[in-house]
Amino acid sequence: MLIGYARVSTDDQNLALQKDALNQIGCEKLFEDHISGAKSERPGLEQALQYVRKGDIIVVWRLDRLSRSLKDLIEMVTSLESRGIGLKSLQESIDTSTSSGKLIFHLFGALAEFERNLIRERTQAGLQAARVRGRKGGRPKALTTDKQALAVKLYGEKEHTVGQICEMMGISKPTLYKYIESAKGK
Structure with a gap:
């Protein structure tokens, strides 16, 4: 079963474009939110996640309607995948219920992990360079x-x-109290 989810950031915006696209591909049930994607509480999304069952596919107009960050999106897809639920994005043409869709999504995940590792390495190198120059962090x-x-x-x-x-x-x-504990340890 195809389950649609649509979200706009403000009440001024209109869901019509997203809802029309979701209905056109055959979504049997639609959930929606009028709230920023940066908010962790999105009642419509929570209802959709509770409603879907194994074998269902959550359909979104674009991936950014589902999640603001790639990290959160990957976590969500991993959670859905563990429950036997697929994700389909109409604009990006990604469907995790297919082999090629899974491949594309896992490539996104690998690139995101690579980026996180690069950031961590640059941060560590910067901290080490600062220590060499006599600077202490904290x-x-x-x-x-x-x-x-x-x-x-x-x-x-x-x-x-x-x-x-x-x-x-x-x-x-x-x-x-921290100073007192520290003095006791001496």
Whole structure:
């Protein structure tokens, strides 16, 4: 059974083009959303995913109607595939219920993984180059080593509340407790 899903980003936009295309190819049931694809909660899509059964095919006008990122799209198709459900995109001419459609989709997935790996490698190389030049990553410490020791000492003396110590030192309670734990480990 062909199950159609149509989405537009705003209420101003019209679903007519997508719905006409989905009806024309024979979708027996249509689900729709008037919401941005960036939103994780899309009630129409959730209903469609609950409605489809093994052997069904979800049909979309374009892949970007289903998902904003390639990573999310690949995860969705993998999930559908594990349930025995296909995906068909009319504009991109991809149908994961066919061998060639699966091949094309897996090529997209391989390219996306390759891109993620390149980004990771470039990030690691940049961090390593920064370390060589003496730069440290991460957030700067709120207090110098001496002030950390003073905060721990004030805590140990039990003359001030945690709130008072934090206010005096200009730090949060979790930061104070982190310094206390660190001092215990020494």
